[in-house]
Amino acid sequence: MEKLRMTSPDLTASNVAKIAELFPGVITESVDAEGNAVSAVDFDLLRQELSDHVVEGPQERYQLDWPGKRAAWFAANAPIAKTLRPVRDESVDFDTTKNLFIEGDNLEGLKLLQESYLGRIKLIYIDPPYNTGNDFVYADTFAASRAEELRRSGQVTDDGVPLVSNTSANGRFHSDWLSMMFPRLKLARNLLADDGVLVVSIDENEHANLINLGTEVFGTDAYVGEIVLKNSSKNDQSYISMQHEYIVFFVKNKAANPGDWTERKAGLEKIYAAFEGFKKTHGTDWAAINAAAKQWYQGFTDSDPVSGSKHYNCMDERGVYFASDISGPNDGQYVYDLPHPSTGGICKMPASGWRYPEDEMTRRVAEGRVHFGPDHSSVPKNKTYLANTETQSLTSIRYVDGRAASKRLASLFGEKVFTNPKDELLLRDIYRAVGVSDGDVVLDMFSGSGSALHAVWELNLTSGNSAQFIGIQVAEELNETLKTAKGAAKQVTTNAIKFLASLGRPSTVAEIGKQRLLLASTKVRGQAPMMDTGFRVLKVDTTNMSDVLRTPDATEQQELAGLEDSVKPGRTAEDLLFQVLLDWGLEVTVPISIERIEGSEVFFVDDDALVACFSEDVTPEVVRALAKREPLRAVFRDSGFASDDARINAEQIFKELSPATDVKAI
Incomplete structure (x- = not known):
C-alpha cells in the first residue's frame, strides 16, 4: 500500500x-x-x-537583483514538514463553510496550499509590512537545527515565529524587504487562476521595488496600473509631504483577463435625489433646474465622489444629462445648416463640423436629444444621460477618508483596537470591479485585522454572490508591539490587549482578525441569514508524523515498540485527515461527515471523494464496508493493520469491490 x-x-x-x-x-x-x-x-x-x-x-x-536573492529562491522552493491543524472551537459553521482563516507564517501557509488551491484563486490582496524602518519583516529559514540559536539571538519569538527588525540603518534595508516578498509572490502566482489578479497596498518606500519585483515574478506585462489613494493630510515630512498610498495591480495572464474592469460611479443616489427635489420645486423649468444644480454641486469638495459627476447639471423629460461636445472628430466632418428650434436662426457650427450626418441630426433634434442654447448664437450640444453612463473604468485617483474604516471597526468592537485598518468597502468595490463573482476565492496572506476578508462578505451581501476567502496571519504578539508603540498607536494596542484578555484569548494580531470575523459574521448574518458567514480556522503546525528514522546500530531493542506508530502523540484523527487533504491536493474547505462503521470512526469527504479511517484496529469488516461505497480515494493508518498480511488483504478487498479506488496509508 x-x-x-x-x-x-x-x-x-x-x-x-x-x-x-x-x-x-x-x-x-x-x-x-x-x-x-x-x-x-x-x-x-x-x-x-x-x-x-x-x-x-x-x-x-534587464533584471532586478539584490543581496539575498538566491536564498529567497531557495525559500520559495524548499519543501517543509508542516501541516494545517483544524481548530473547531474557534471556527464558525466548521462543517459547512467555504471560508478559511489560517493562523501561522504566511510562507508556510502558502506552501501548504500549493496543491489544494493551484490555479484556483481569483484575487490575491496583500497589505505587506511597509518598509518604514520600524516594522518587522519575516526572516525565512528552514534550518530546524538552528531554532534555539535563532530564539536566543532574538530572530524568532518564543513561539518560533521568525521575525527580524529591518531598521533604516541596516545596509540591507531594501534587500531584506525584497527577500521577504519574493518567495511569497512566487508562491502566490502559482495559486492565482489564469485570469487572476494580484492587488497590493504599498507606500512610497518600496513602491518602485514592488513594481519591479511584481513584473519579475509575474512577467514584464503583468503590471496594469495603480490607484493613488489620498488618505492623509500630514505636512511634517522633509522634502515632500507624502499624503497618499498606492494600490498596485498585476494580472497573471492578459489574454485571459483583458481588463474590462468597470465600476459604478459613486454618489449617484445623491445626485438623482437632488434632481428629483429640483423638479418638485421648478417643474419643467429646465433652465431653473440647471441653475439650482450648479449651485448644489458647489457644496461638495473635490474629494467627494459627487464632484466627479458635477458636469451632469442639466435635466429634461428623460432625466439628468451632461451637455457634451457635438463637434466632428475630423476637420469638416459634416457641414450643413442647423436651424434653432425657437428662433429659427442658423445655429453656430463647431469649427470641425457636426459629429452626425444631417439626417441623423434631424432625427436627434426631433427626439429631443440635442441641447440648444437660448438662441442660435451658441453651439448646440449633445445630451449624454447619466442613466446611460453610470459605470466607468477604474479610476487611478481616489479620495478615501481613512478615519471611516477605523470608525466602522471601532463600532464593531466597541472601541478602537487596531491602527489604520484597510477600508473594507473600498476593497469590496475593487473586488466587484475586477470581476470577483460566484464561487471565486479571495486570498489575503497578510490579513491583519481582516478587512480584506470582511470585504468578501460585504461583496456577497450587495451582489448576491457566494465568493469565498482565505486569510493567513502570523500570531504576532501585541505585547511586543506595545514595547515600541507610541502615542495613539500605544493606546490602541493597549485597548486590543485588554479586549482579548477579557475574552480569555491570546494577545495577537491573528486573534484580532478572528474576533473581527466573529463580530462581522453576526452582523452580516442578521442581514442575510442564508449567506455563508462562517470560517474554518486552521493553524500551521509541525507535521503529524513522528520522526521515526533510525539507523539499526543507533536503535536499542526496547525502543522498537515505541517506533511502531508513526503519528505524534496528541494528534487527533481530524488532524490526520487535514494533512491527508493537503497531501492529496484536495481543498481544505470540502464538506466532511463522520460515521461509525463496525465500531470505527470513519470520515467521508465530499460525497465519497475520500474516505479515511485512522482507527488503531482496522478490521476486514471495516475495509469491506468502505470498499462497497466505491470511493475515489481511501486512506488508512498504517499501524492500524495488525500485520503486513492484513494490509495486503485490505488492498485485495478494494481491488475486488472497488478497483478504481486509490488506496493509500500514512
Whole structure:
C-alpha cells in the first residue's frame, strides 16, 4: 500500500518535471545528499536546446537583483514538514463553510496550499509590512537545527515565529524587504487562476521595488496600473509631504483577463435625489433646474465622489444629462445648416463640423436629444444621460477618508483596537470591479485585522454572490508591539490587549482578525441569514508524523515498540485527515461527515471523494464496508493493520469491490 508524502510539495522537483516535459533530452540522473538517485537537469544540454536565447555570464541584461536573492529562491522552493491543524472551537459553521482563516507564517501557509488551491484563486490582496524602518519583516529559514540559536539571538519569538527588525540603518534595508516578498509572490502566482489578479497596498518606500519585483515574478506585462489613494493630510515630512498610498495591480495572464474592469460611479443616489427635489420645486423649468444644480454641486469638495459627476447639471423629460461636445472628430466632418428650434436662426457650427450626418441630426433634434442654447448664437450640444453612463473604468485617483474604516471597526468592537485598518468597502468595490463573482476565492496572506476578508462578505451581501476567502496571519504578539508603540498607536494596542484578555484569548494580531470575523459574521448574518458567514480556522503546525528514522546500530531493542506508530502523540484523527487533504491536493474547505462503521470512526469527504479511517484496529469488516461505497480515494493508518498480511488483504478487498479506488496509508 503506497504511503502519502505528508510534506508540502517540492517546487524544485516540480520545475524539473516541467522542463522534462518540454526538453526530455536534458534530464539526467544525480544523487542527493542521502545517496538517493534523483532526476536532474543537464544545463549544458539545456543551453544547447535554447541556443541563442541564453544570456551568458556577465552579459548586460534587464533584471532586478539584490543581496539575498538566491536564498529567497531557495525559500520559495524548499519543501517543509508542516501541516494545517483544524481548530473547531474557534471556527464558525466548521462543517459547512467555504471560508478559511489560517493562523501561522504566511510562507508556510502558502506552501501548504500549493496543491489544494493551484490555479484556483481569483484575487490575491496583500497589505505587506511597509518598509518604514520600524516594522518587522519575516526572516525565512528552514534550518530546524538552528531554532534555539535563532530564539536566543532574538530572530524568532518564543513561539518560533521568525521575525527580524529591518531598521533604516541596516545596509540591507531594501534587500531584506525584497527577500521577504519574493518567495511569497512566487508562491502566490502559482495559486492565482489564469485570469487572476494580484492587488497590493504599498507606500512610497518600496513602491518602485514592488513594481519591479511584481513584473519579475509575474512577467514584464503583468503590471496594469495603480490607484493613488489620498488618505492623509500630514505636512511634517522633509522634502515632500507624502499624503497618499498606492494600490498596485498585476494580472497573471492578459489574454485571459483583458481588463474590462468597470465600476459604478459613486454618489449617484445623491445626485438623482437632488434632481428629483429640483423638479418638485421648478417643474419643467429646465433652465431653473440647471441653475439650482450648479449651485448644489458647489457644496461638495473635490474629494467627494459627487464632484466627479458635477458636469451632469442639466435635466429634461428623460432625466439628468451632461451637455457634451457635438463637434466632428475630423476637420469638416459634416457641414450643413442647423436651424434653432425657437428662433429659427442658423445655429453656430463647431469649427470641425457636426459629429452626425444631417439626417441623423434631424432625427436627434426631433427626439429631443440635442441641447440648444437660448438662441442660435451658441453651439448646440449633445445630451449624454447619466442613466446611460453610470459605470466607468477604474479610476487611478481616489479620495478615501481613512478615519471611516477605523470608525466602522471601532463600532464593531466597541472601541478602537487596531491602527489604520484597510477600508473594507473600498476593497469590496475593487473586488466587484475586477470581476470577483460566484464561487471565486479571495486570498489575503497578510490579513491583519481582516478587512480584506470582511470585504468578501460585504461583496456577497450587495451582489448576491457566494465568493469565498482565505486569510493567513502570523500570531504576532501585541505585547511586543506595545514595547515600541507610541502615542495613539500605544493606546490602541493597549485597548486590543485588554479586549482579548477579557475574552480569555491570546494577545495577537491573528486573534484580532478572528474576533473581527466573529463580530462581522453576526452582523452580516442578521442581514442575510442564508449567506455563508462562517470560517474554518486552521493553524500551521509541525507535521503529524513522528520522526521515526533510525539507523539499526543507533536503535536499542526496547525502543522498537515505541517506533511502531508513526503519528505524534496528541494528534487527533481530524488532524490526520487535514494533512491527508493537503497531501492529496484536495481543498481544505470540502464538506466532511463522520460515521461509525463496525465500531470505527470513519470520515467521508465530499460525497465519497475520500474516505479515511485512522482507527488503531482496522478490521476486514471495516475495509469491506468502505470498499462497497466505491470511493475515489481511501486512506488508512498504517499501524492500524495488525500485520503486513492484513494490509495486503485490505488492498485485495478494494481491488475486488472497488478497483478504481486509490488506496493509500500514512
